[in-house]
Amino acid sequence: MSSVRPTKRSLDDLGLGFPPLDTPLHEIKHELIAKAQRLPDEHASGGAERILAISDRLWFKVKVGESRGAGGQIEAGDCDVPQRWWLVAGGLRRADSKEQDFYARLEVECRRAGAGTSASVNSDHLLPQDIDKRRFEAEQAALGVIALQRAVREGISRSANSGHPVEGVAGRQRLIIWVKSGDADTYLAISAEGFFDPKELAIILDAVPGMTADDWAIEPSEVLGIKPDVGQLVYSAMIPPESLAEVLAADDGDVL
DSSP, X not given: OXXXXXXXXXXXXXXXXXXXXXXXXXXXXXXXHHHHTTHHHHHHTTOOOBOTTOOSSOOEEEEETXXXXXXXXXXXXXXXXXXXXXEEEEEEOOTTOGGGOHHHHHHHHXXXXXXXXXXXXXOGGGSOOHHHHXXXXXXHHXXXXXXXXXXXXXXXXXXXXXXXXEEEEETTEEEEEEEEEOSSOEEEEEEEESOXXXXXXXXXXXXXXXOOGGGOEEOSSOBTTBOOOTTEEEEEEEOOHHHHHHHHHHOOOOOO
């Protein structure tokens, strides 16, 4: 099922703000956003109710309790955002006053936007805006950070449990991770190949809880059995027991 993503405009309408970047917008806890997730299936089955008064695009009603909204599928070329379903406006039902009814007010808004043009209504302003595009891009970047750091932590966990190096490959990028216990300390070495962006390397080194980039040293020669090849960087550090324990406790083993 396709998720229905709320725009910044609809969140403002509902008195909501953007959550942390690792929280998908369609999972925000609000009855209207939850109800909007049914819209693609309702449309596919012919059960979605169109907002007839706003006729320049296909907008559909979203109703639950006293909450009201408008949503639709953004087509390619409508605006510079991913082609998908969006919740574009929200509000409350006002059955006792036509002037205050959500859909009546939305119609007035779109007629006002179309004034002075050849169109009787214009709903361009309901489309996702630049801030929606920037938020989506920021989320994708955050998901990349989360996935990379999760892969590093899983590699640490697998190496600690097996006593052998663990390798992960994605395209032209490769990580080799080896955890080795000594008499009193536990050593960690990470070989990173194909990571040319310093920000990516910082993400890798920041993946271990309780450790920062300052805890790591670049190794010019072989360390823990990992010998740097051309284009490889090998970092090593002593991993604190509490950091390793946290990594082991959190590992669910489904990335590498």
